[in-house]
Amino acid sequence: MNIATTVLAILIYLIAAPLVGGLLAGVDRIISARMQGRYGPPLLQPFYDVLKLWQKENILVNRQQKVYVLSFFVFVLVAGGIMFGGGDLLLAVFALTLAGVFLVIAAYSTFSPYAHIGAEREMLQMVAYEPMVILTTVGMYMTTKSFSSFDIVQEESLLFLRLPFIFLGFLFILTIKFRKSPFDISMSHHAHQEIVRGLTTEFSGRDLALIEVAHWYENVFLLGLVYLFFAAVPAVAVTVTLATYFLEVFIDNNNARLKWQHALGSAWLVTLVLGVSNVILLAFR
Amino acid sequence: MSFLPKSPWLVHYDASSCNGCDIEVLACLTPIYDVERFGVLNIGNPKHADIFVVTGSVNEQNKTVVKNIYDQMAEPKVVVAVGACASSGGIFRECYNVSGGVDTVIPVDVYVPGCAARPEAIIDGVVQGLGVLEAKYQEKGKAAS
Ligand code: SF4
Numbered sequence: 001m002n003i004a005t006t007v008l009a010i011l012i013y014l015i016a017a018p019l020v021g022g023l024l025a026g027v028d029r030i031i032s033a034r035m036q037g038r039y040g041p042p043l044l045q046p047f048y049d050v051l052k053l054w055q056k057e058n059i060l061v062n063r064q065q066k067v068y069v070l071s072f073f074v075f076v077l078v079a080g081g082i083m084f085g086g087g088d089l090l091l092a093v094f095a096l097t098l099a100g101v102f103l104v105i106a107a108y109s110t111f112s113p114y115a116h117i118g119a120e121r122e123m124l125q126m127v128a129y130e131p132m133v134i135l136t137t138v139g140m141y142m143t144t145k146s147f148s149s150f151d152i153v154q155e156e157s158l159l160f161l162r163l164p165f166i167f168l169g170f171l172f173i174l175t176i177k178f179r180k181s182p183f184d185i186s187m188s189h190h191a192h193q194e195i196v197r198g199l200t201t202e203f204s205g206r207d208l209a210l211i212e213v214a215h216w217y218e219n220v221f222l223l224g225l226v227y228l229f230f231a232a233v234p235a236v237a238v239t240v241t242l243a244t245y246f247l248e249v250f251i252d253n254n255n256a257r258l259k260w261q262h263a264l265g266s267a268w269l270v271t272l273v274l275g276v277s278n279v280i281l282l283a284f285r
Numbered sequence: 286m287s288f289l290p291k292s293p294w295l296v297h298y299d300a301s302s303c304n305g306c307d308i309e310v311l312a313c314l315t316p317i318y319d320v321e322r323f324g325v326l327n328i329g330n331p332k333h334a335d336i337f338v339v340t341g342s343v344n345e346q347n348k349t350v351v352k353n354i355y356d357q358m359a360e361p362k363v364v365v366a367v368g369a370c371a372s373s374g375g376i377f378r379e380c381y382n383v384s385g386g387v388d389t390v391i392p393v394d395v396y397v398p399g400c401a402a403r404p405e406a407i408i409d410g411v412v413q414g415l416g417v418l419e420a421k422y423q424e425k426g427k428a429a430s
Contacts, residue, residue, distance in 0.1 A: 055289065
């Protein structure tokens with residue numbers, strides 16, 4: 001991959017990802033409403049929400065919170081840029097983790113009890129999903145002998161056929177990453193959580209808008225990872241990626257929130273059983 | 286033009302309502318009325334909200350709470366007093382512990398009449414609040430420029 005195509009790919013990602021992410025969020029809200037027997041908001045509602053937040057007053061609890069929120073935003077973009085630019089998948093995953101850490105620090109910096117509980121739970125969630133994310137990249141490396149997403153996307157055979165259990169495990173932790181029930185314990189899209197809004201309780205105006213847009217970027221990044229499992233046949237890959245998203249919406253609407261102990265325990269159990277067994281199978285092939 | 290009227294987020298507080306008006310506020314979210322059609326969300330966090338919906342009269346105990354929620358909301362913001370109690374104190378007006386309607390503590394922009402206020406009336410009140418929200422946004426812009 002030469003420099004020009006890399007830059008082009010990154011530019012397309014930077015511009016298209018929030019559009020795709022926002023539209024998916026709009027579809028999510030409509031489908032959720034229909035599942036609850038309601039009509040639901042317009043498709044473009046997530047964009048209206050973010051634009052409105054941009055026009056609102058930004059109440060700062062302290063000055064450093066802006067730095068942390070901006071760092072979260074930038075590192076989510078960096079992670080996506082690395083992956084969609086054909087770079088090292090492992091590095092991209094680590095950049096995403098760093099972004100998550102910045103969001104936790106941002107919540108901690110506000111000293112609000114609700115944001116504190118949210119931040120603590122977010123860290124537990126990171127502990128819960130991180131091993132499976134790493135195992136996913138490791139599994140992809142073991143099948144293609146490369147961490148570069150450019151090489152992985154060009155793999156001739158379906159990765160899914162050799163990583164079926166890792167794919168299932170990844171689907172499981174995807175619910176945590178998408179902040180969907182039953183794992184939306186640190187911050188919920190829906191109101192009236194027992195910790196108000198968790199992580200984002202103290203953010204308003206532009207800071208909240210940035211967090212929302214970063215979440216769209218993040219979702220596109222994660223769906224990109226799903227795509228890689230089926231990259232050999234693009235038509236199948238796109239279908240499965242979209243189906244995955246709708247599966248998450250379905251799960252979200254059919255589950256109550258779990259306690260963090262269950263989230264952590266089940267995520268690790270799934271990682272251990274599905275993720276590790278798949279890696280062992282690959283090692284002995 | 287602002288995007289405020291396209292995405293009004295509410296925070297609802299029950300001052301000392303008899304719960305009649307609260308049920309009607311919640312009824313607005315149910316499939317029959319589904320206010321999310323208009324982008325309305327019951328967000329439950331004053332820092333994220335644009336519209337403060339208060340039900341019930343204000344008493345000496347929760348005066349400070351109402352004031353506090355109002356102060357925590359980001360500008361521009363609008364207060365909608367729902368029901369006879371929130372508007373004037375209603376049947377609780379003469380109670381020894383009641384200081385009257387919500388406007389005795391914070392400035393109110395829209396009064397929704399009724400005991401209990403009907404969901405249609407509440408939605409109408411919120412829609413009128415959107416006009417006030419837009420006007421406040423324009424004013425803020427003028428003040429800044
Ligand atoms: S206006 Fe009527 S229904 Fe509403 S809180 Fe007062 S007494 Fe209850």
